[in-house]
């Protein structure tokens with residue numbers, strides 16, 4: 376395992392840094408955020424403009440082949456770029472699904488016409504994509520998807536409900552998993568489609584979160600008509616297509632979990648007094664800081680291990696499941712400690728307390744969602760148990776039963 380950049384990666388890092396220094400503002404501190412004070416519409420417009428600028432410089436789709444409009448670089452170069460951009464004040468997350476999972480799936484499974492129509496506008500920020508997989512009774516096990524796609528001549532008629540669809544309220548397209556054959560076992564009768572979110576029969580209802588934001592949505596589909604040319608991959612092979620989408624998440628290397636929360640807690644613990652002395656002198660606070668530090672350092676080492684694999688041209692292994700499992704829990708307990716440091720005032724919105732409270736409050740509020748999104752804690756533990764430790768797999772009695780029979 377080699378944690379250092381290869382000479383090529385180091386040269387690319389220097390090139391990217393020079394470009395970022397000329398085109399963006401470096402973060403002044405941990406609390407610096409691009410989003411501050413912007414409405415969602417303003418933030419979206421800024422994100423689109425930034426994506427266009429990146430596209431013009433060749434950084435919009437670094438690992439995509441040149442013939443698809445990408446830079447033709449390696450996944451390691453993409454990671455290098457993301458690491459460098461994280462040091463600058465730029466809009467983030469808007470294109471996370473588009474560029475992180477949806478477009479790589481289109482690039483892998485799409486027809487030449489689909490690739491020609493969809494990749495370039497998404498790289499340039501003109502289109503945002505969402506991922507319509509989860510349903511009220513299908514999340515951890517997407518083999519339970521019940522959204523129905525029925526063939527009528529050259530068209531598919533789609534009816535059903537999706538839920539937790541991040542960004543559906545501003546997305547132009549989505550990748551949608553639907554059931555096309557009810558007589559096959561649960562994972563065999565599924566097909567993936569490209570959904571134009573502007574079609575008649577689609578209703579998007581935002582879900583209001585504890586943070587008062589609405590990042591995700593319910594999506595209702597009532598007899599939405601799609602041409603067969605919107606099918607992504609072969610009929611009834613949607614499970615395979617979906618697995619390739621989820622595999623892409625490993626390449627994100629848990630970037631959102633490698634912040635320096637422990638350093639933030641140290642700053643707050645120095646500032647705040649408990650019983651007439653700095654909170655940092657209290658054993659419980661010191662132990663909480665140590666826990667946050669150990670969790671973050673462990674996460675960082677696994678991330679570097681994943682980076683090392685990518686650098687060798689390999690895919691990061693199933694041990695990457697520990698990044699989210701440990702990272703999201705550390706954010707929740709560390710965020711709770713930081714909020715507690717503020718005493719009763721810790722629960723007041725950060726705008727009133729000061730910018731140094733933004734990060735811990737945000738982490739505390741969003742950590743429960745992070746422990747669910749992209750695979751719950753329990754699913755990560757199953758991955759580690761079965762695929763890292765080699766323990767026996769779960770009993771799956773419904774694997775070969777036609778889906779229709781499971782419905783009763």
Ligand SMILES: Cc1cc2nc3c(=O)[nH]c(=O)nc-3n(C[C@H](O)[C@H](O)[C@H](O)COP(=O)(O)OP(=O)(O)OC[C@H]3O[C@@H](n4cnc5c(N)ncnc54)[C@H](O)[C@@H]3O)c2cc1C
Pocket residue numbers: 505506507508509510511512513514515516538539540541542591743744745747748749750751752753754757769
């Ligand atoms: C912030 C956020 C954003 C999201 N964005 C999207 C999106 O853009 N698109 C999308 O399609 N989905 C999205 N999701 C949905 C997410 O993928 C699901 O919530 C997740 O997969 C869990 O599914 P579920 O909610 O149906 O819970 P369930 O699968 O019903 O799980 C309920 C509980 O049972 C446990 N459990 C389930 N199966 C097992 C098992 N085999 N062994 C042990 N325990 C088990 C779970 O850990 C959990 O505690 C998002 C979720 C969140 C929180």
